[in-house]
Amino acid sequence: VYNEEDSILGFLQSLKDQTRLPAEIVIVDGGSGDRTFDIISGFFNDWVGEHGSGEKIKLKIAKDMSGNDGKEEKGNRSITVRLLQEKGANISLGRNIAISHACGKFISVSDAGCYLHPRWLEEINSSSGKSLKEIMGGMNYAWCNSFLQRCLALCIMPGLSEIRENDYMPSSRNISFKKKYWEEAGGYPRDLDYGEDMKFNFNLKEKGYRLSFTPRAKVYWKMRKNLVEIFKQFFRYARGDALGRMYPVRHLIRFLSGSGFIAVI
Secondary structure, three states: OOOOOOOHHHHHHHHHOOOOOOOEEEEEEOOOOOOHHHHHHHHHHHOOOEOOOOOEEEEEEEOOOOOOOOOEOOOOEEEEEEEEEOOOOOHHHHHHHHHHHOOOOEEEEOOOOEEEOOOHHHHHHHHOOOOOOEEEEEEEEEEOOOHHHHHHHHHHOOOHHHOOHHHOOOOOOOEEEEHHHHHHOOOOOOOOOOOHHHHHHHHHHHOOOEEEEEEEEEEEEEOOOOHHHHHHHHHHHHHHHHHOOOOHHHHHHHHHHHHHHHHHO
């Protein structure tokens, strides 16, 4: 999480509204300069009482790396929430810190700036782990509020009919795997600020793991708001993939699509 004060509440609310709540939530803030960290902290401090289904929960909130500074609320079921801050952490380091602090055997990963379908966690966990060495990814949809964002989505977001399961590469905004698989693959590559999830996928495949797809696990990804943000995103993804020596054709298509889009605008 980094400087997501405009979108973080939507993500957190979608997490709270899951039909199946997690046993543990770990969030790493990379040193946000806005109100992101305070918003997250306030959200979990306010999340007491009953879940939407009527199930009472108990929250244990840990705000440091040791996990000792806990606050518990009364209830029948415990959900441990770890809110950690690592200033200067890139997305790879943030993911690695979060996963290393998770106590569970199964890990489900998403990002701030996304909105989770209410059945996301239930669906991605019901599908993952059915066969040995399997990693499960879900379907990503564009979260658009403007014409510009819808045009961007057409350029970069594959539709369901375009996904081929035999060469599917999941995004880490929508993925689930066993923690030991992450360990054996060496975690997310720490030298990549962008494109780290695709490199992680390649490392998993090299270890003999199978990447599978379930369309029922849905995540909505918020598109960039303006042309400056769009081209920053294109450049960062291209740079990350170049450092990882991945997808030269994809980025040629992105560049040509973006150039054509600008010409039309």
